[in-house]
Structures are given as C-alpha cells and as structure tokens.
Amino acid sequence: MSFLGILIVTIIFSWFFVWILRKYERVKCLIDKIQGPTALPIIGNLHQFRLNPDEFFEQAQGVAYMFREQKGLRMVRIWLGPLPFVIIFGAEESEPILSSNKVLHKLYHYSFLSAWIGDGLLISKPNKWRPRRKLLTPTFHYDILKDFMPIFNRHARTLCSKFDKLIGSKDFNDIFHTISLCTLDIICEAALGVNIRLAHGYRFCYPYPDISVGSISVSVCIRPTF
Numbered sequence: 001m002s003f004l005g006i007l008i009v010t011i012i013f014s015w016f017f018v019w020i021l022r023k024y025e026r027v028k029c030l031i032d033k034i035q036g037p038t039a040l041p042i043i044g045n046l047h048q049f050r051l052n053p054d055e056f057f058e059q060a061q062g063v064a065y066m067f068r069e070q071k072g073l074r075m076v077r078i079w080l081g082p083l084p085f086v087i088i089f090g091a092e093e094s095e096p097i098l099s100s101n102k103v104l105h106k107l108y109h110y111s112f113l114s115a116w117i118g119d120g121l122l123i124s125k126p127n128k129w130r131p132r133r134k135l136l137t138p139t140f141h142y143d144i145l146k147d148f149m150p151i152f153n154r155h156a157r158t159l160c161s162k163f164d165k166l167i168g169s170k171d172f173n174d175i176f177h178t179i180s181l182c183t184l185d186i187i188c189e190a191a192l193g194v195n196i197r198l199a200h201g202y203r204f205c206y207p208y209p210d211i212s213v214g215s216i217s218v219s220v221c222i223r224p225t226f
Contacts, residue, residue: 024082027084028084031077031084032077034075034076034077034086035067035071035073035076035077036063036067036076036078036079037063037067037078039079042081042082043081044078044079044080044081044082044083044084045063045078045079045080046080046081048063060078060085061087063076063078064076064078064089068089074088074089074090074092074093075087075088075089075093104125104126104129104130105126106123110122110123121133121136148190151186151189151190152186152190155182155185155186155189155199156182158182158185158199158200159178159179159182162178162199163175163178166178178199181198181199182198182199184196184198185197185198185199
C-alpha cells in the first residue's frame with residue numbers, strides 16, 4: 001500500500017475514533033449527572049458484580065436498592081464496561097420514557113433475540129414498530145379487555161394460591177419463573193382460547209427457551225467474547 005493510501009486510512013480511522021470518543025464523552029457527562037457507584041475507566045462497575053447471568057440482575061437491583069435506602073434516590077446509574085444503564089424505581093420516572101415517541105430504538109442486546117423471535121414488535125425498528133403498533137392499539141381498548149377480566153381474575157387467584165403454598169419454603173426465593181408461567185397462561189387463554197395450565201404443573205416448551213435466551217443475552221452483555 002502506498003504512503004498516500006496509508007495516510008488516508010489513518011485519517012479516516014482517527015476521525016472515526018475522535019467521533020466515537022466525543023459521543024462517549026457527551027453520553028458520560030449526561031449519565032454521570034445521575035448518582036451511582038463509583039465506576040472505573042473502561043470496565044465501569046463490572047468489578048462489583050459476579051459475572052453470573054442468573055445473578056446479575058439481582059446484584060444490580062441490590063446496588064440500586066442500597067443507594068435508594070442510603071440517599072433516597074429514585075434513579076441509580078451503573079456502568080457495565082463502556083455502557084451506561086439507569087435503574088428506575090418509580091412509576092413517575094418510568095412514564096416519560098414508556099410514553100415517549102422518541103425513545104423507541106432498542107439496545108443492540110435485543111438483536112440476540114432475532115434468531116429466536118424474528119424482527120417482530122419487540123425488537124423492530126421505529127419505522128416498522130409505529131404502523132404495527134397502531135394496528136394493535138385498538139385491540140387493547142378497555143371495552144375489549146374487560147371481557148377478559150374473568151380469565152385474568154381466575155389465573156390471578158391461582159397465582160395467589162400458589163404463593164400461599166410456597167410462602168416459608170426454603171426452595172422458593174425467585175418469583176420470576178412462577179409469574180412467567182401465570183402470564184403465559186393468561187396470554188394463551190385470552191388470545192388463543194387455549195388453557196395450557198402451566199401454573200398447575202403442566203410442562204410446555206416455551207418458557208424454558210425464554211429463560212435460556214435471556215441468560216445468554218445477559219452473558220453476552222457482561223462477558224463479551226469478541
């Protein structure tokens with residue numbers, strides 16, 4: 001490669017590096033206005049976590065709860081390497097984000113789900129998400145949903161009964177799986193008219209890949225193997 005070619009490549013690479021650095025500094029200045037644990041350069045707060053995907057969110061919540069109890073914060077910032085994450089506690093803080101028409105782009109972590117669920121409503125880009133969401137919105141009108149209240153209430157009572165039996169059990173320390181099964185029971189009966197009775201112990205193939213893919217996504221985030 002000629003000297004001129006090397007010079008052009010060097011200039012392009014330098015420009016791109018400076019652009020990334022400036023963008024990162026801008027994000028860092030904004031994110032660091034939110035309080036959180038002290039982060040180290042490059043690795044952020046990763047040194048404060050066990051790199052176990054099954055325990056990661058629990059640890060992140062623990063750090064956030066500690067700051068909330070000590071300083072009364074309703075938002076806490078943590079850095080996972082160069083990536084900032086903000087943990088929000090209250091509905092008042094969540095509403096502006098969830099109701100925004102601008103905050104629609106998903107993190108790149110969602111792309112790991114595309115091989116499993118495709119480019120659907122969950123991970124699609126805004127130009128595809130908006131028209132499809134408009135088609136679905138009338139389906140969730142209150143007048144339609146109230147017809148399904150008997151289904152919601154029946155499965156909610158089943159969930160409460162299950163919790164009553166599990167209270168005090170040494171083996172019961174995570175409600176995520178139990179609530180996931182109840183949620184899937186409700187969705188299948190309300191949308192498809194099929195009661196798959198997962199909450200009653202019937203096995204089904206869906207929830208387990210769901211949990212596995214979630215663990216894989218977290219693993220890629222906290223332990224990238226590029």
